Amino acid sequence: MAPSVHYHCPCLSNSTTPPPPHLPSSSYSFHPLHTLFFCEECDAVRCNRCVSVEVSTYYCPNCLFEVPSASVRAEKNRFYLFVHKMPCNVLTRRRCARNCFMCPNCRNTLSVVPSDPPESGDGRLAVPISTVGEPPFFLYCNHCRWDSAEVGITFEKPTGLAAQLQKFEDSAPDSLEFERLKDHFEPFIRASSLSSSTTSHAVAHPSSAAHSHHLHSNSITAAASAALARDIPGVGKYNPLARSTSSRGIGVSGRDRSVNKDEMAEYRSRVEIAKASVVGTGGGDADVEFMRHLENVSEVASLDQRWENSWVTSLQTSDLKPLRIPLHSKRSKRCPACTHILIKPEQKAQSVRYKIKLVAANYLPAITVALPHAQKALTEAAKRTLGKSTSAVEDDKTPATGMVAGKTYPFHLALTNPLYDPIQVRLSPQRLNISTAPSKDGPPEKARRPPFVISLPTSTFPIAAFAEAWEYDDDEDMFGVEEGDDFGIRGGAREKDGRSTRSKTVGVLEKRANVTIVGGEVVIGKEAQGNVKFNTLVSYTYRSDDPAPSESNDGDGPSIPQGNKPPEVKTFAFYTVIDLGPIIPREDSKSVPDV
Amino acid sequence: MPPIRDKFTIHSKAVVCQDVELKGDITIGSGTIVHPKATIFAIAGPIVIGMGCIIEEGAIIVNRRKEVMRIGDDNLFEIGCRVECPSVGNFNTISTRARVHHTVRISSFCVIGAGCLLVPTEDEVLEDYTVIYGPAAEKRVWSGRGKVQEADLRRKHAEYLKEMLPKFNRLRRGEGT
Numbered sequence A: 001m002a003p004s005v006h007y008h009c010p011c012l013s014n015s016t017t018p019p020p021p022h023l024p025s026s027s028y029s030f031h032p033l034h035t036l037f038f039c040e041e042c043d044a045v046r047c048n049r050c051v052s053v054e055v056s057t058y059y060c061p062n063c064l065f066e067v068p069s070a071s072v073r074a075e076k077n078r079f080y081l082f083v084h085k086m087p088c089n090v091l092t093r094r095r096c097a098r099n100c101f102m103c104p105n106c107r108n109t110l111s112v113v114p115s116d117p118p119e120s121g122d123g124r125l126a127v128p129i130s131t132v133g134e135p136p137f138f139l140y141c142n143h144c145r146w147d148s149a150e151v152g153i154t155f156e157k158p159t160g161l162a163a164q165l166q167k168f169e170d171s172a173p174d175s176l177e178f179e180r181l182k183d184h185f186e187p188f189i190r191a192s193s194l195s196s197s198t199t200s201h202a203v204a205h206p207s208s209a210a211h212s213h214h215l216h217s218n219s220i221t222a223a224a225s226a227a228l229a230r231d232i233p234g235v236g237k238y239n240p241l242a243r244s245t246s247s248r249g250i251g252v253s254g255r256d257r258s259v260n261k262d263e264m265a266e267y268r269s270r271v272e273i274a275k276a277s278v279v280g281t282g283g284g285d286a287d288v289e290f291m292r293h294l295e296n297v298s299e300v301a302s303l304d305q306r307w308e309n310s311w312v313t314s315l316q317t318s319d320l321k322p323l324r325i326p327l328h329s330k331r332s333k334r335c336p337a338c339t340h341i342l343i344k345p346e347q348k349a350q351s352v353r354y355k356i357k358l359v360a361a362n363y364l365p366a367i368t369v370a371l372p373h374a375q376k377a378l379t380e381a382a383k384r385t386l387g388k389s390t391s392a393v394e395d396d397k398t399p400a401t402g403m404v405a406g407k408t409y410p411f412h413l414a415l416t417n418p419l420y421d422p423i424q425v426r427l428s429p430q431r432l433n434i435s436t437a438p439s440k441d442g443p444p445e446k447a448r449r450p451p452f453v454i455s456l457p458t459s460t461f462p463i464a465a466f467a468e469a470w471e472y473d474d475d476e477d478m479f480g481v482e483e484g485d486d487f488g489i490r491g492g493a494r495e496k497d498g499r500s501t502r503s504k505t506v507g508v509l510e511k512r513a514n515v516t517i518v519g520g521e522v523v524i525g526k527e528a529q530g531n532v533k534f535n536t537l538v539s540y541t542y543r544s545d546d547p548a549p550s551e552s553n554d555g556d557g558p559s560i561p562q563g564n565k566p567p568e569v570k571t572f573a574f575y576t577v578i579d580l581g582p583i584i585p586r587e588d589s590k591s592v593p594d595v
Numbered sequence B: 001m002p003p004i005r006d007k008f009t010i011h012s013k014a015v016v017c018q019d020v021e022l023k024g025d026i027t028i029g030s031g032t033i034v035h036p037k038a039t040i041f042a043i044a045g046p047i048v049i050g051m052g053c054i055i056e057e058g059a060i061i062v063n064r065r066k067e068v069m070r071i072g073d074d075n076l077f078e079i080g081c082r083v084e085c086p087s088v089g090n091f092n093t094i095s096t097r098a099r100v101h102h103t104v105r106i107s108s109f110c111v112i113g114a115g116c117l118l119v120p121t122e123d124e125v126l127e128d129y130t131v132i133y134g135p136a137a138e139k140r141v142w143s144g145r146g147k148v149q150e151a152d153l154r155r156k157h158a159e160y161l162k163e164m165l166p167k168f169n170r171l172r173r174g175e176g177t
Ligand SMILES: [Zn+2]
Pocket: A009, A010, A011, A012, A045, A046, A047, A048, A049, A050, A051
């Protein structure tokens, strides 16, 4: 895998320092830059884990018809409240109600076509000029040539297909079961909405209205799942109690369940599963019989053709029905702290633009990492494959691009400034041997030597401002110009722990347009394992248009108090995790003499 | 192998653009359209193309066998496809960048989907109405519903090209004309 740089969002913990890179929690706290947002109000990075999401429109990706959220909710969404935590996913599906269908065989979009005129019957295909098709119409897949007439579905007119198909869908076992469930829960919804208005639950639990609502919907969910999970033959007994006791508020939910049990009658499914041994209803014997007389594998619908359905469906290819196209949604996202909108798409389905777009890439410098030795090896390998044409080259490619324990490798960080003003950047790698572990784990943690040591320029360096014109520069020789650059010498000389030989490797290597490339170095221990992966604090100062704020930072962003800079200069800092890739352990024969 | 002798027999009602690569013994039937940058190589044996075929840009048709490679009528060879079949029937579609090996014989009304690779090691015949589609080159049989309308469209497509291509391209003529 290519080396990567991910950015920290501190939303998962109270601390602004990220978890050490070797912990599993690290991957949950770091994200690619292009997935992050930036809240100007809070002066902080926000990620998809912490933002709150709202759907602004539903639309059909095929006909681009916008479906008002209200009508999406109207019919099934009330029930959706109950089931959204259960595996009955089809009940919550939203699908285009117009003429859009997917091929059940290959998932391509189906088109409505008329039938051919009757054949003359003289063998040779008669091709009349300007054929006009005639009814009946059918749905046709241009890709795999499946058509709905194969499964007996044709239409008298080419419009209003959804309505014409409705009767098939309404008589499907999953729709019938859904209706039955709805009928079953309807009185309970009515009763519970009444009781919640009289705040009986809120009184029982002394907390805010929002909290009581949460508990309330929890109890509904619990009741619904209890009813749904009752005695399915062949399935282990489901115990809702065991599950919910682990969640908070044991007493309250326990009490609620006892109340609900009294209110709700036992749900009986429409069809007894054990007796449903008929073809098309997931029956055991009938399916066995079908399989026994199978002549061609293609008679059986493949698993991926069937698993979209929540209900057990027929095994037979000849029973596949056109699928409605699921709606897509356009979503807005808000900052969890101040509720300001971070991103908001234009309402229209046709538009791909945004009304508001506060993405982190417009605020933070973009950082990419490269290993020069790996790049060199790759280009050489590419040249060789061009020259010859055998696959033999691929075998020795891997060792050349990897990092072997006990060796030292240079790496390049390219930082790109997205701002219209120049910035000053400072990189501070987090020391690996800082004991972040609890004290009892302390001694072994300290005794172990760090598997690798990172050197990066510790002084600040500038990155020029972004200008639109630079976008058109070709950046083909962005890398590999490091030789004979005087920046390198300067950067190395300022190194605090500067070992003199590193002058060309560690430091600022190149400045071009709004990109600055700095060199770093990793010294890998002889017994090192795992990935060369380390956290680095990146802080940068920029000219601010706002009057300088009081630096009373409440922990939303790791801002650094400014020193004696002019007041219009601000500093922002963020953590990144840089992963240079795996360490290749040294061969045993080699490592023995060293020990 | 003896050097390939070129011999092009192009029907007067065929439209073959100047900028095509032809090699060997090739016969092109009436109403067949060959776009510029198409390649037809009769390496070992001759190639005979029937009527009303459309051979698009970058399509490559190769005969590696001694026997005559016969391509029937009204076939569509889409952009960048490569066909080495010893025989092709009528009304077939070879989609963009599809590749069919010389071990495959194509009957009629078959569709080879875009990018599909058909390279069986054993000789194989695609029966009428065979459809090859998808990344795994899956196979199914088309009901044939809609074939009259599709054939009609193919004819119109060829008619249009016959009219438009000569306006923008110099044409190649067969020997003797
Ligand atoms: Zn976050």
